[in-house]
Amino acid sequence: MKRLFGTDGIRELADPFFTDQELQKICLSIATYLNERNASKVVIGLDTRESGNRIVAKVAGCFRSLGYHVIQLGVIPTPAVAFLTKHYEADMGIMISASHNSFEYNGIKLFDRDGYKISDEAQQEIELIYRQGSDPNRQEEVTGGIIDDKAEEGQSYYVKYLKLSEEYNFNGLKIIMDCANGAAYKLAPKLFNELGAEVIAINAEPNGKNINHGGSLDVSKLQSEVLKHGAAVGVAFDGDADRLIAVDEMGQEIDGNQLLYLFAVRYVVENKECSSIVSTEMCNLGLVKSLKKLGVKVIQTSVGDRNVMFEILKTNSVLGGEPSGHIMFKNYSCTSDGMLAALKLVSTSQISCVPMSELKNEMIIYPQVINNIPYLGEWQFSSELTLLKEKIKSKLGDDGKIIIRKSGSEPVIRVMIESADIDLISEYMQQIQELIHCEKQYSVTINENR
Secondary structure, rough: OOOOEEEEEEEEEHHHOOOHHHHHHHHHHHHHHHHOOOOOOOEEEEOOOOHHHHHHHHHHHHHHHHHOOOEEEEOHHHHHHHHHHHHOOOOEEEEOOOOOOOOOOOEEEOOOOOOOOOOHHHHHHHHHHHHHHHHHHHHOOOOOOOEEOOOOHHHHHHHHHHHHOOOOOOOOOEEEOOOOOOOHHHHHHHHHOOOOOOOEEOOOOOOOOOOOHHHHHHHHHHHHHHHOOOEEEEEEEEOOOOOEEEEEEOEEEEOOOHHHHHHHHHHHOOOOOEEEEEEOOOOOOOHHHHHEEEEEEEEOOOOOOHHHHHHHHOOOEEEEEOOOOOOOOOOOOOOOOHHHHHHHHHHHHHOOOOOOOHHOOOOOOOOOOEEEEEOOOOOOOOHHHHHHHHHHHHHHHHHHEEEEEEOOOOOEEEEEEOOOOOHHHHHHHHHHHHHHOOOOOHHHHHHHOO
């Protein structure tokens, strides 16, 4: 049976999954979990995809009918929902978003009262309630529930909090900003303008269907705009603005590995505690080896920004993130925050007085290839694939890595091979592809070279 929760909350095709009846069932499951903890208040935000307003209306209505005080935040970044959950002393934050996926998808991300994504145990309990089932048509309405629109106020609080994370002054700085037609399309340009920057925003006209056009998934337009306008830096968010990918003044991409490196180096230079940072098993070996020279250990955990944050807390690390651009600063935020990371990146460049291109090039980068292979039905490792993986892993040794895993957000198998020898990558990837296609569960392969 397919799990309700994936790597990052609940995520499915909006049509046909998120029907009114299905949403009612999910909301009742969450409410049952919350009721056992004497909860009474939730906050709800959404991104710009066309199914969002319908889903929010149903979710808000369901919680109101159960007696909850529902605070609606409107279109707002996911990390803002995390921050405002704690600010408004709500019992849960609910973000309606499918993050980096296309508009056809939507999802539900859940935050606890402290602003952290809910634990595995909480997800399991909610899913158990969901599986046991309840008839949404038999739920009795409870009096006293209200829906409170605090979109403008909440956004103002969030922007103020970001400004207070450091003393920023971006006067005279030209920044190209790709908003991915997503949740940050208004707030991000506003924030940087108020800090003195000259902001040229692209992909900032959402129509419900164009979310994640460009943005952190495709920085080609951002690269050309940075060069065209002679900007100091370009920043790109994803649909719910919990990711950041950047572009330096030479038009070269700065991915999550390099962002982590830059931020860790800043901690070291400023003599701040940074004995370890957290990333995932997908991080570049160059990050691990470059930071090791500076006395910083890279702790690797499972894929997913939830897992990274949990490991940050467990190991008392100050920084963490993923190659995809999820960046977490433990002392400033409870979750990954694209706008906060953008502020910190621009500030880091200013303080160093060195061009962004020179800063990022201090990090070694190992060649890496990622193949996304769609699959049909339920997928499991075959014994043959396991043996091949272990054989390749042994041959790569300490100078490479291989990861094969099922995506938690879409029906694909991700195969990543990394090595200083690009020819070895091609050879091993071909062996894996040939074996997988022989198993006849799979279709087209999509390549991502890094």
